[in-house]
Amino acid sequence: MSLATLYPWLKALHVVSAFLFVAGILTTSMVLAAERANPGSAAPVAGLLAKSERWLTTPAMLLVWAFGLTLAVTAGWFSSTWLQVKLAFVVLLSAVHGLQSGQLRRLVRKKALKPLPTLPLILVSLLAVVVLAVVKL
Amino acid sequence: MSSHDDSTQLRWLGILSVLEATTLVLLVAVAVPLKHIAGWTIAVHVMGPVHGLAFLAYCWAAIQSIAEGGWSRLEAARLLATAFIPFAGFANVRLIARKSAALRTGVVQ
Ligand code: HEM
Numbered sequence: 001m002s003l004a005t006l007y008p009w010l011k012a013l014h015v016v017s018a019f020l021f022v023a024g025i026l027t028t029s030m031v032l033a034a035e036r037a038n039p040g041s042a043a044p045v046a047g048l049l050a051k052s053e054r055w056l057t058t059p060a061m062l063l064v065w066a067f068g069l070t071l072a073v074t075a076g077w078f079s080s081t082w083l084q085v086k087l088a089f090v091v092l093l094s095a096v097h098g099l100q101s102g103q104l105r106r107l108v109r110k111k112a113l114k115p116l117p118t119l120p121l122i123l124v125s126l127l128a129v130v131v132l133a134v135v136k137l
Numbered sequence: 138m139s140s141h142d143d144s145t146q147l148r149w150l151g152i153l154s155v156l157e158a159t160t161l162v163l164l165v166a167v168a169v170p171l172k173h174i175a176g177w178t179i180a181v182h183v184m185g186p187v188h189g190l191a192f193l194a195y196c197w198a199a200i201q202s203i204a205e206g207g208w209s210r211l212e213a214a215r216l217l218a219t220a221f222i223p224f225a226g227f228a229n230v231r232l233i234a235r236k237s238a239a240l241r242t243g244v245v246q
Contacts, residue, residue, distance in 0.1 A: 091193075098197045102204025105146075111206070 003074045010074070014067035017060045022126060024057025025093065028100045029118045036113050043110075050108045053101055061097060064090075086132040089125040096121055144237050146205075150198045151233040154219065157195040158226030160188040165223070196220050207236070 003010070031049055035042035042049075068090070077083045096118050103113050131137065168180035199216045202208070208216065212232065219225035 094193075094197060095200055098200035099204040102201045102206070105201075105205045114204070114206075116204075 003070070007071065007074060010067050010071055014064060014071060017063035017067060020056055020060035021064050021093075021097075022122075024052065024060060025097050025100060025118075025122055028053065028057070028104055029096075029122055032100060032103055032107065032113060033117070033119065035107060036115065039112075042107060046104075046107045050104055053104055057097070058101070061094060065094075080136070082132045082136040085137075086129050089128045089132075093122065093125045093129070096125075143240050146202065147233050147237045147240070150195075150202050150216075151230055153191065153195040153198050154226040154229040154233070156226075157188075157191045157220065158224050160184065160191045161223055161226075164188045192220060195226065 028049060031042050031045060072078050072083060099116060100118055103116060106113055164181070164184040168184040171177040171180045196217075199220065203213045203216060215232065216229065219229050
């Protein structure tokens with residue numbers, strides 16, 4: 001079986017990974033916001049969130065990249081504008097994830113968080129990524 | 138989190154830093170000459186993307202480490218700058234080893 005015949009399956013796995021990745025960064029963004037608004041309030045979920053960061057969100061990010069790059073290479077999408085612009089937003093989302101992941105480690109170790117509102121950035125990037133991928137502007 | 142976790146984190150940063158620098162050396166010192174001297178393009182086609190991914194992975198680990206804190210402004214700038222300065226990744230090893238040692242002896246934070 002060639003990569004081309006697997007294409008729809010790879011795309012399905014790409015979208016599943018993207019769902020998991022976005023779910024993870026949204027949850028973390030909101031829990032960090034709750035902790036900033038009311039220090040101590042996130043303590044009960046900090047451990048669980050750190051665990052899911054490690055075993056779900058980060059692997060999901062790596063899989064989104066792996067499947068996405070495979071799709072792009074297989075179908076030769078790299079020269080398309082929609083993918084080039086989408087990649088900029090994907091890099092932004094990944095960077096936001098890195099920043100939040102560092103803050104989450106502070107939360108677990110009961111250190112004060114930095115003011116870092118990530119929710120608007122995530123929502124705007126998500127909108128851009130999905131519109132670009134689906135509509136291919 | 139325990140200091141064990143912290144040193145694992147730092148070890149990863151060090152590994153990715155060296156990997157980023159090493160793949161660049163392989164790209165410019167081996168793959169590119171092979172292409173120009175022997176007309177052998179496969180090495181560039183392989184090492185180009187490999188170096189690209191190593192670069193991204195290092196950037197991600199650096200952003201995460203800096204966001205966690207414990208680095209001075211200068212050290213943070215250095216971690217980020219090394220991603221863009223060829224071969225500087227090797228120089229990170231000492232900085233990271235010093236942080237690791239400081240963590241073990243409890244000097245930091
Ligand atoms: C390195 C990162 C990424 C690359 C290279 C990439 C590349 C691609 C490619 C080539 C397709 C297939 C388009 C098609 O065949 O119609 C695709 C589809 C898709 N991607 Fe990505 N992607 C990446 C990251 C992401 C992220 C982070 C998200 C969401 C947050 C995402 C959401 C989607 C969605 C929803 C589709 C389905 C579009 C459709 O079926 O029409 N991608 N991506």
